Amino acid sequence: MGIFKKNPIKSLKNFGEQLFAKFFGFEQGIDITNDIEVLRRRNVVIKNIIFVSNLAYSALLLILSLIGSPTTSDWIITFLSVPITYMINKVLKTLINIDHNDRTKQMLAAYVAAFYIFFSSFLIYFRLYTKGSQMFETVSYILIYYAVVVISLYQDKRLLSTAFQFILVLITIIHFIVTYNLAALAEGKTMVEFLNEFIKMPEFSDLILRTLFFILFYFVVYSIVSIGQYMQEERKKELVKRRAVQADFVHIVGDLFNAVFTNSVVLVNKKHALLVQKIAMKLADYYGLSEEKKANLNEFSMVHLKYEEVRSMTIDAQNFDDKAYDNLKQRTALGAYIVKRIELSQKCESIVRAHIENNIDEEFINEFKKTQNNIQEQIILLSDVYVTLRSAFSYKRPLSHSNAIKQLEANLSRFFHYELKERFIKFEDEFEEIYNNFEMK
Secondary structure (H helix, E strand, O other): OHHHHOOHHHHHHHHHHHHHHHHHOOOOOOOOOOHHHHHHHHHHHHHHHHHHHHHHHHHHHHHHHHOOOOOHHHHHHHHHHHHHHHHHHHHHHHHHHOOOOOHHHHHHHHHHHHHHHHHHHHHHHHHHHHHOOOOOHHHHHHHHHHHHHHHHOOOOHHHHHHHHHHHHHHHHHHHHHHHOOHHHHOOOOOHHHHHHHHOOOHHHHHHHHHHHHHHHHHHHHHHHHHHHHHHHHHHHHHHHHHHHHHHHHHHHHHHHHHHHHHHOHHHOOHHHHHHHHHHHHHHHHHHOOOHHHHHHHHHHHHHHHHHHHOOOOOOOOOOOOHHHHHHHHHHHHHHHHHHHHHHHHHHHHHHHHHHHOOOOOHHHHHHHHHOOOOHHHHHHHHHHHHHHHHOOEOOEOOOOHHHHHHHHHHOOHHHOOHHHHHHHHHOHHHHHHHHHHHHHO
């Protein structure tokens, strides 16, 4: 039934975003610190844009063939545009996939794509303008600017500058030959006579305005590309620095965890931890802890037994993507959680040792109180102290239940919240039963 509750509009939107990211997303599944990988992804996206552009060109040619008085050549050109579109896309795909790690081949694919996009825009301009007179002039002329924008998607100033020089030359030739047909205007006149007349014509002003506007447009696009390229380089540098710091962090934290776990291996005793967990959960019930806090307490009391999961923390510098980062983040959080639990076991041992050796003083108690205010940690610590008092260790003999309770009440009570200690004393028989039954298993 849950499937019918999904919002179809939202699902369609998500599908559209995923589809767009797959074919036109510049950072889809790539490492932005790898220049060749980034260039290849840009080639793939530009190839897809060129494919869509070719479909649009074919549609324009089809419209041109349907209106007016179409000739046989019009239909031939229209039908030939489809296989040509496929062939161009296939050639670009081959160039891009020859060698994914060869910068020269990827740059070659980029220059071929850039050349094709502006050359095809000129061909379409020439075809539409000459066939439809000035009816399609605006649409066809916009394609030249469109070519500049597509090339700018490479975020490469050198490529854009090279393309601009070629486009400026070609657009000037197009203006002379097609847009204004200067050959017809100059027919029968000398060069000097033609120039004297031409500079007074509106065509000359229009030519100057078109050229100036195109140059202005190029400078704007060039500025955008410069900013984008600079930001990309800075972002790449920051990411490289972050990964270096993260790699160092992993090694340092890994070594730290190993040191902590190696020195604390005697504290990681499954039987002891299970017994502490049982007593702690029962004490949590008597204390009136909420179900959510009891669930957290149950997990925290045993988490130090998972130390093998984070004992060795490694990182693959060649494949450090978001998934690897999230995994590292989770393991680091788990490691910190485990260390906190081991620290609690160490505090328990310190308290019991200090009591046995009669080294508990006011300063010792105050230091413990500064870091032991969380009630869940207090419950585990009190349970652990009770189990430790009842158990045999190299530095002590096991105490009976009555003697352990006596020591808790007379000498160790100041380490725990008053109410928590009172609940433990009140229900001491239940805790004794848990300990004895557990021992008999």
